[in-house]
Amino acid sequence: MTEATNVPSKRVTTADVARASGVSRATVSYVLNDVPGSGISQATRDLVRETAQRLGHVPHGPARSLRLGRSMIVLALVHDYTIGYVADHLIAVLDKALAARGLVLMVHRFDEKTRPLSELWGLVAPDLIVSMGGMAVPSLPSAASPIRLVGVEGLFPHRRAGAMQIEYLHSRGHRRIGYADLDNPRVALIAAERRAGAEDARVKLGLPPLMRRDLLLGDVDAAFAAIDDWLSGPDPITAVAAHNDETAIMLVSALQAKGLRAGRELAVIGVDNIPLARVGITTVEINVDEYAEVILDQVMRAIDGQPDRPPTDRDGFMRLIVRDSA
Amino acid sequence: MTEATNVPSKRVTTADVARASGVSRATVSYVLNDVPGSGISQATRDLVRETAQRLGHVPHGPARSLRLGRSMIVLALVHDYTIGYVADHLIAVLDKALAARGLVLMVHRFDEKTRPLSELWGLVAPDLIVSMGGMAVPSLPSAASPIRLVGVEGLFPHRRAGAMQIEYLHSRGHRRIGYADLDNPRVALIAAERRAGAEDARVKLGLPPLMRRDLLLGDVDAAFAAIDDWLSGPDPITAVAAHNDETAIMLVSALQAKGLRAGRELAVIGVDNIPLARVGITTVEINVDEYAEVILDQVMRAIDGQPDRPPTDRDGFMRLIVRDSA
DNA sequence: TTGTAAGCGTTATCAT
């Protein structure tokens, strides 16, 4: 071997910058970080900055983390990335707010089967972990860990959402109601809460048991079968509450394929108010901005080491949107 | 202040483990990393492991990265997380394969306005960057950067997808065709390619210009207006190719709201074959497994420092799924 | 079979 040519070029360090501009590494650090107290002459500042630029110096995160004891990384753990626009908005808001404090948000699709949690900790050292998307709050690396933890799910009143669906259907005169659940382990936590809320409401309103069917997104046959079940028999239902808007849309389409119309032969109501729901899905809208605000508050408190704030159970998170389907 | 109580407990280091088990730090490192050559007695191994466990030691990623010169982190850059199940599947496959090689995949929602790219490099030092979801390949921190870069978008023949839509519609006898584009800067790159492919095909087939309309997901009024445009006038279209399945679903729903039926008064075809498309959307399916395989190959080559492989233009990526809507 | 020590790139404390 003569000269390695394909080898990634060596990293440019502050030491290189210091040497090239004839100052010490300390000075470079002061300049590059705009340290307030230490008065470096404008001439030196310009020189250092220009040299750094010229050499193509880029600060090294890991080294900085090691020295500082903080990585400035907030790690969000999700089950999958089909998280929809609610979670997307949440992440956007979070990252923007975190950026203002010098922190960066990274999302990792955590799957215990792919890599145990313990291994993850050896690879990345976040200052804070946010568990999202119906993910159970994972355990910390160890009791002695300096990492803080925030669970997002507990902050949202999914239970109320389920209840609101039933209450609305009841107010429209429906008495025999079905429930279309989403058969997906990834959203099991959220699904259970929404279902429980629906059950709360139906008990309080003295309605007969909800006729629950589990659906898989995209399994049209199952949707057809559920509709047949719901509409046949001596005591057919007149309305169905769906786990979310996508489930509702699938039901509405299945109804149409059978020549039935949502809102007439069968009322259908969803949750979320995703963009596609505007095609006529009555739904319980989640106010993402307000939700994001609460999460943000909790995240910021966690970062500052303040204790959790008890979940405020505000209904303002949600709003009923009436369209054609119910 | 007497004793700080709320302070995050100090990190447990390998030095602590070494001290507690009466061995050197080197030995601890050997044991914890299962270094093959160095023969440590089983007794010592057990002791060290047990001590580490007891003290709650967790390896420190940044320190490891600093020493190794590699972070073992692969950073995927996306525009947003409404990336749908195609990209989600991709990420799952990627992470699993990367995990087998000790690497971890993290996703960051990159927005130049929130934080310039240059700042990002100072926070995280990935070994590889993968730009996804219709994101233009970002520039590296500097020419001297050891970070490798892989763009995903160029690997998928979106252009062919658009062409396949038009070819199918043509084969079904349609001559005057509309095109429903998605008005979202986030997918602009992909949209342009699919559109260009559709244009390719319509020119080759000698069809009149496509009547293009830009739609916003959830803007039902715009969908109504587009339908009116398409269906009125002296020369109404008989079919429309949509940017993706969601756009197609919106159109189908809008048609139904107007008392029209997709596949009869107007044929509609999408792209992706998302789960919800099974409600009757004719579409060009993307074979995610095969797509993932190609990306994975490219990513692995990049990690190993091998040169890019030229994009293989296989049609196997896609398949036509005929349902009711066209 | 295990210990010693150097070094990765950065920041912060002290001198000068």
Place this chain on the structure above:
DNA sequence: ATGATAACGCTTACAA
């Protein structure tokens, strides 16, 4: 106004 220097936690030749 700037420079030495130590320290962050880890890995790894080399010494014992």
